[in-house]
Amino acid sequence: MANPVQTTLLIIGGGPGGYVAAIRAGQLGIPTVLVEASALGGTCLNIGCIPSKALIHVAGQFHEIQAHAGDSALGIRVGPPEIDIAASVAWKNSIVKRLTQGVGALLKKHKVTVIQGRAQIVDGKTVDVDPSLRGKAGAPQRIRCEHLLLATGSEPVALPFMPFGGRVISSTEALSPKKLPTSLAVVGAGYIGLELGTVYRKLGVKVDVIEAQDRILPVYDADLSRPVAAALKALGVGLHLDTRVLGLTDDGKALRLQKGKADEIRLEAEQILVAVGRAPRSRGFGLSSLMLDMDGEAVRVDSRCRTSMQGVWAIGDLTGEPMLAHRAMAQGVCVAEQIAGQTRYFTPEAIPAVCFTDPEVVTAGLSPAQAAKAGIDCLEASFPLAANGRAMTLQSTDGFVRVVARKDNHLLLGWQAVGRGVSELAAAFGLSLEMGARLEDVAHTIHAHPTLGEAVQEAALRALGQALHV
Numbered sequence: 001m002a003n004p005v006q007t008t009l010l011i012i013g014g015g016p017g018g019y020v021a022a023i024r025a026g027q028l029g030i031p032t033v034l035v036e037a038s039a040l041g042g043t044c045l046n047i048g049c050i051p052s053k054a055l056i057h058v059a060g061q062f063h064e065i066q067a068h069a070g071d072s073a074l075g076i077r078v079g080p081p082e083i084d085i086a087a088s089v090a091w092k093n094s095i096v097k098r099l100t101q102g103v104g105a106l107l108k109k110h111k112v113t114v115i116q117g118r119a120q121i122v123d124g125k126t127v128d129v130d131p132s133l134r135g136k137a138g139a140p141q142r143i144r145c146e147h148l149l150l151a152t153g154s155e156p157v158a159l160p161f162m163p164f165g166g167r168v169i170s171s172t173e174a175l176s177p178k179k180l181p182t183s184l185a186v187v188g189a190g191y192i193g194l195e196l197g198t199v200y201r202k203l204g205v206k207v208d209v210i211e212a213q214d215r216i217l218p219v220y221d222a223d224l225s226r227p228v229a230a231a232l233k234a235l236g237v238g239l240h241l242d243t244r245v246l247g248l249t250d251d252g253k254a255l256r257l258q259k260g261k262a263d264e265i266r267l268e269a270e271q272i273l274v275a276v277g278r279a280p281r282s283r284g285f286g287l288s289s290l291m292l293d294m295d296g297e298a299v300r301v302d303s304r305c306r307t308s309m310q311g312v313w314a315i316g317d318l319t320g321e322p323m324l325a326h327r328a329m330a331q332g333v334c335v336a337e338q339i340a341g342q343t344r345y346f347t348p349e350a351i352p353a354v355c356f357t358d359p360e361v362v363t364a365g366l367s368p369a370q371a372a373k374a375g376i377d378c379l380e381a382s383f384p385l386a387a388n389g390r391a392m393t394l395q396s397t398d399g400f401v402r403v404v405a406r407k408d409n410h411l412l413l414g415w416q417a418v419g420r421g422v423s424e425l426a427a428a429f430g431l432s433l434e435m436g437a438r439l440e441d442v443a444h445t446i447h448a449h450p451t452l453g454e455a456v457q458e459a460a461l462r463a464l465g466q467a468l469h470v
Contacts, residue, residue, distance in 0.1 A: 005113075007033040009339055010127055010145035012119045012285065015042020017316035017328030018151035019103050024336035026110025033143055034107065035129050037118045041100045042153050043317075044325040047172045050099060052195055054092040055175060056356055058083075059202035083203055085180050092175075115141065121286035124148055124312050147311050147339050150299060151332065152285065154278040154317035159187070161247045168248075168272045171196060180205055185255055185269035187245050189216035191355040193275035194228065198358055201235050208238035208267055210245055210257060217355065221367050224418045227398050228357045240267070248272075280318045295320060303345045305335050327351050350414070350433040352426040359399050360422050364429035365414030368404055377407045379439070381463035385419045387470045388458075389450040396420035401455040403439070403463055410439040410464075421452055428456055439463050 009025050011018045014036030025032040039046050065081045068074060107114055117129040120140070125148065128140040156170040164170050174196050182205065186197040189211035201207040209216070209232070216232070216239065217225040232239060246256040246264065254266040280297045293300040293308040298320030305313050313335045316328030334346045355361040371378045382402040385391040391399075399419025405412050415429035432442060442460035447453050461467050 004126070004142035004144045005033060007031045007113070007143060007145050009033070009147045009149060009336075010143055011035065011149045011151055012121075012127065013042065013151035013153055013316075013318075014040045014103075014114070015151060015153045015316065015328065016044045016325040017153075017332040018042070018149070019107060019332075020329040021149055021151065021315065021332030021336045022112045023106055023110050024333045025339065026107070026112045028336060028340040030336065030339055032111075033113045033115060033145070035115050035117065035119045035127065035143070037116075039100055040103045040107070040114070041096070043155075045099050045103070046096055047175055049325055051092050051096055051175045052171075052192075052199075053356060054095050055088065055199050056195060056358075058088045058091070059199040060358065063202035083180075085177055085203070089176055115143070117141070119285050121148075121289055124290055124309050147313065149332075149335055150287070150307075150312070150314040150318055151316050151328065152281040152318050153328075154323055155281050156274070157277045157279050159245070159274055159276065162245070162272075162274065164274070167252060167270070168274060171273070171275060174200075174273050181270035182206060183269045183271070184208075185210065185267055185272045186275060187255075187272065188275040188277070189213070189239075189241075190219065190275060190277065191217065191357070191361075192278075193273065194232070194355070194357045196273060196275065197237060198232070198235070201232075201237050206238075207236075208240060208269065210240045210243050210255070210267070212242070212244055214242045216241070217357075217361065220355070220361060220363065221369060221416070223400075223402075224361050224363070224416055227359055227418050228355075228361065231358055231398070278317065278323055280320060282318060303347050304338060305331050305346055322351055322353060324351060324353060348434065349436075350430055352430045354423045354426055356423060359396070359419045361416075361418045362422050362426045362429065363414070363416045364426065365412070365433045366404055367414055367416060368402075371404050371413050376413065378404055378413060379407050379410070379463045380404045381459050381467075383455045383458040383462055383467075383470060385452070385455060388452060388455050390452050390454070391419065393450070394420060401425065401459045403442075403456075403459040405439050405463055412437050412439065412442070415456075417455075419452070425453065425456060428453060 008031045011034045022032050022034045115129050117131045120128045127143050130140045158164050171192050184200050184205050184207050186193045186209045189209050197207045197209050216229050243257050243259045254268040258264050282297045299314040299318050301314050301319050305315050307314050315331035317323040331346050334344045337344045350365040352364040368380045382400045385399045386397040391397045401417040404414040439460045447457040
């Protein structure tokens with residue numbers, strides 16, 4: 001083996017957490033090597049957040065044209081649209097390519113050394129990189145470092161009795177269809193299953209969603225999931241709640257389902273999307289050799305993203321929930337700045353989460369139930385989008401914005417919203433919680449009219465008993 005490469009920081013994984021950590025480290029003058037086995041950008045840029053939102057946009061545009069083809073109220077008349085899914089996927093891929101190339105350019109600008117290949121941990125200071133994964137000949141390259149940052153992300157969870165392959169696909173395959181199936185069964189009514197299920201239904205595919213819990217989006221409270229369920233039914237999506245998947249039929253052409261204790265039923269589907277969650281990618285690169293403290297498959301870290309081994313750090317999905325790209329990015333910055341000698345902690349007041357269904361769902365901080373469970377005496381108030389002028393002009397009045405605050409001093413504890421376009425409110429939600437704002441701060445801030453953001457102000461006003469437009 002050739003002489004090892006020496007560096008201060010070695011990062012395994014070029015997803016949102018890894019590449020942001022590398023860029024920030026480069027800005028701070030830290031010699032950095034980034035190892036990535038696949039494409040820069042990780043799951044988020046290549047087979048997750050970005051491509052899914054691109055297809056959500058395609059499906060939304062197609063559905064809107066269909067829905068309003070003869071809408072006399074708007075005065076728009078167009079012919080029936082057609083979808084060229086190959087062209088749609090190519091457009092989606094062009095966005096992914098631009099973004100991943102942009103990441104590569106930023107890493108180069110900040111003098112980060114990028115090595116393509118599969119990493120294998122030797123010890124907490126040494127990693128071997130196998131170049132054969134990228135079609136390159138040669139012996140593994142050894143890298144020695146002072147700090148090792150693990151940012152390997154996560155991967156889709158397969159059902160043990162129904163592994164991926166053939167008719168059974170993961171979100172990865174669902175995001176790059178060569179052709180649209182006539183029917184799709186989605187196993188799991190979390191945000192991934194519902195986002196992709198909605199895309200396929202809007203593109204004309206018969207879609208059925210199977211969920212073991214008694215409602216969709218079970219991690220969100222019922223008030224938020226109810227408008228989404230209503231919209232899915234209006235789209236013609238079949239919802240099979242409180243229903244277990246038993247496996248495939250012997251011929252492999254249908255799912256075997258059981259609702260409660262009722263008799264087993266068959267659900268035929270050309271394709272089956274399993275979207276029951278994601279698991280930390282903790283195998284296949286020698287992680288077990290470090291003997292780190294673990295929480296199941298997730299690496300346990302402290303409030304500074306340190307593992308139980310000195311000089312070894314971990315961020316993002318590898319460290320467990322919430323598995324969100326923006327969490328990984330923030331953790332990456334936190335680690336880079338500590339290596340540069342700064343004192344940093346990863347202790348955010350709230351991490352916003354968005355479900356890009358139609359309508360969208362966004363949350364930040366505590367829900368009313370979570371605040372009550374914590375023993376906090378709180379105020380809560382909702383403002384319906386039906387009373388928001390901008391929502392009316394967008395023909396999207398289903399949903400609301402809700403605020404949760406302490407009763408004694410009006411300190412904001414949480415925000416929730418459901419409605420078309422409410423994902424853009426996540427910034428306001430996160431900022432107000434991080435800055436320790438109170439109801440009065442939001443209520444007395446002038447919000448531009450007409451915007452969906454006015455619903456944020458109106459919710460705060462309503463919590464104070466000062467509602468103006470409801």
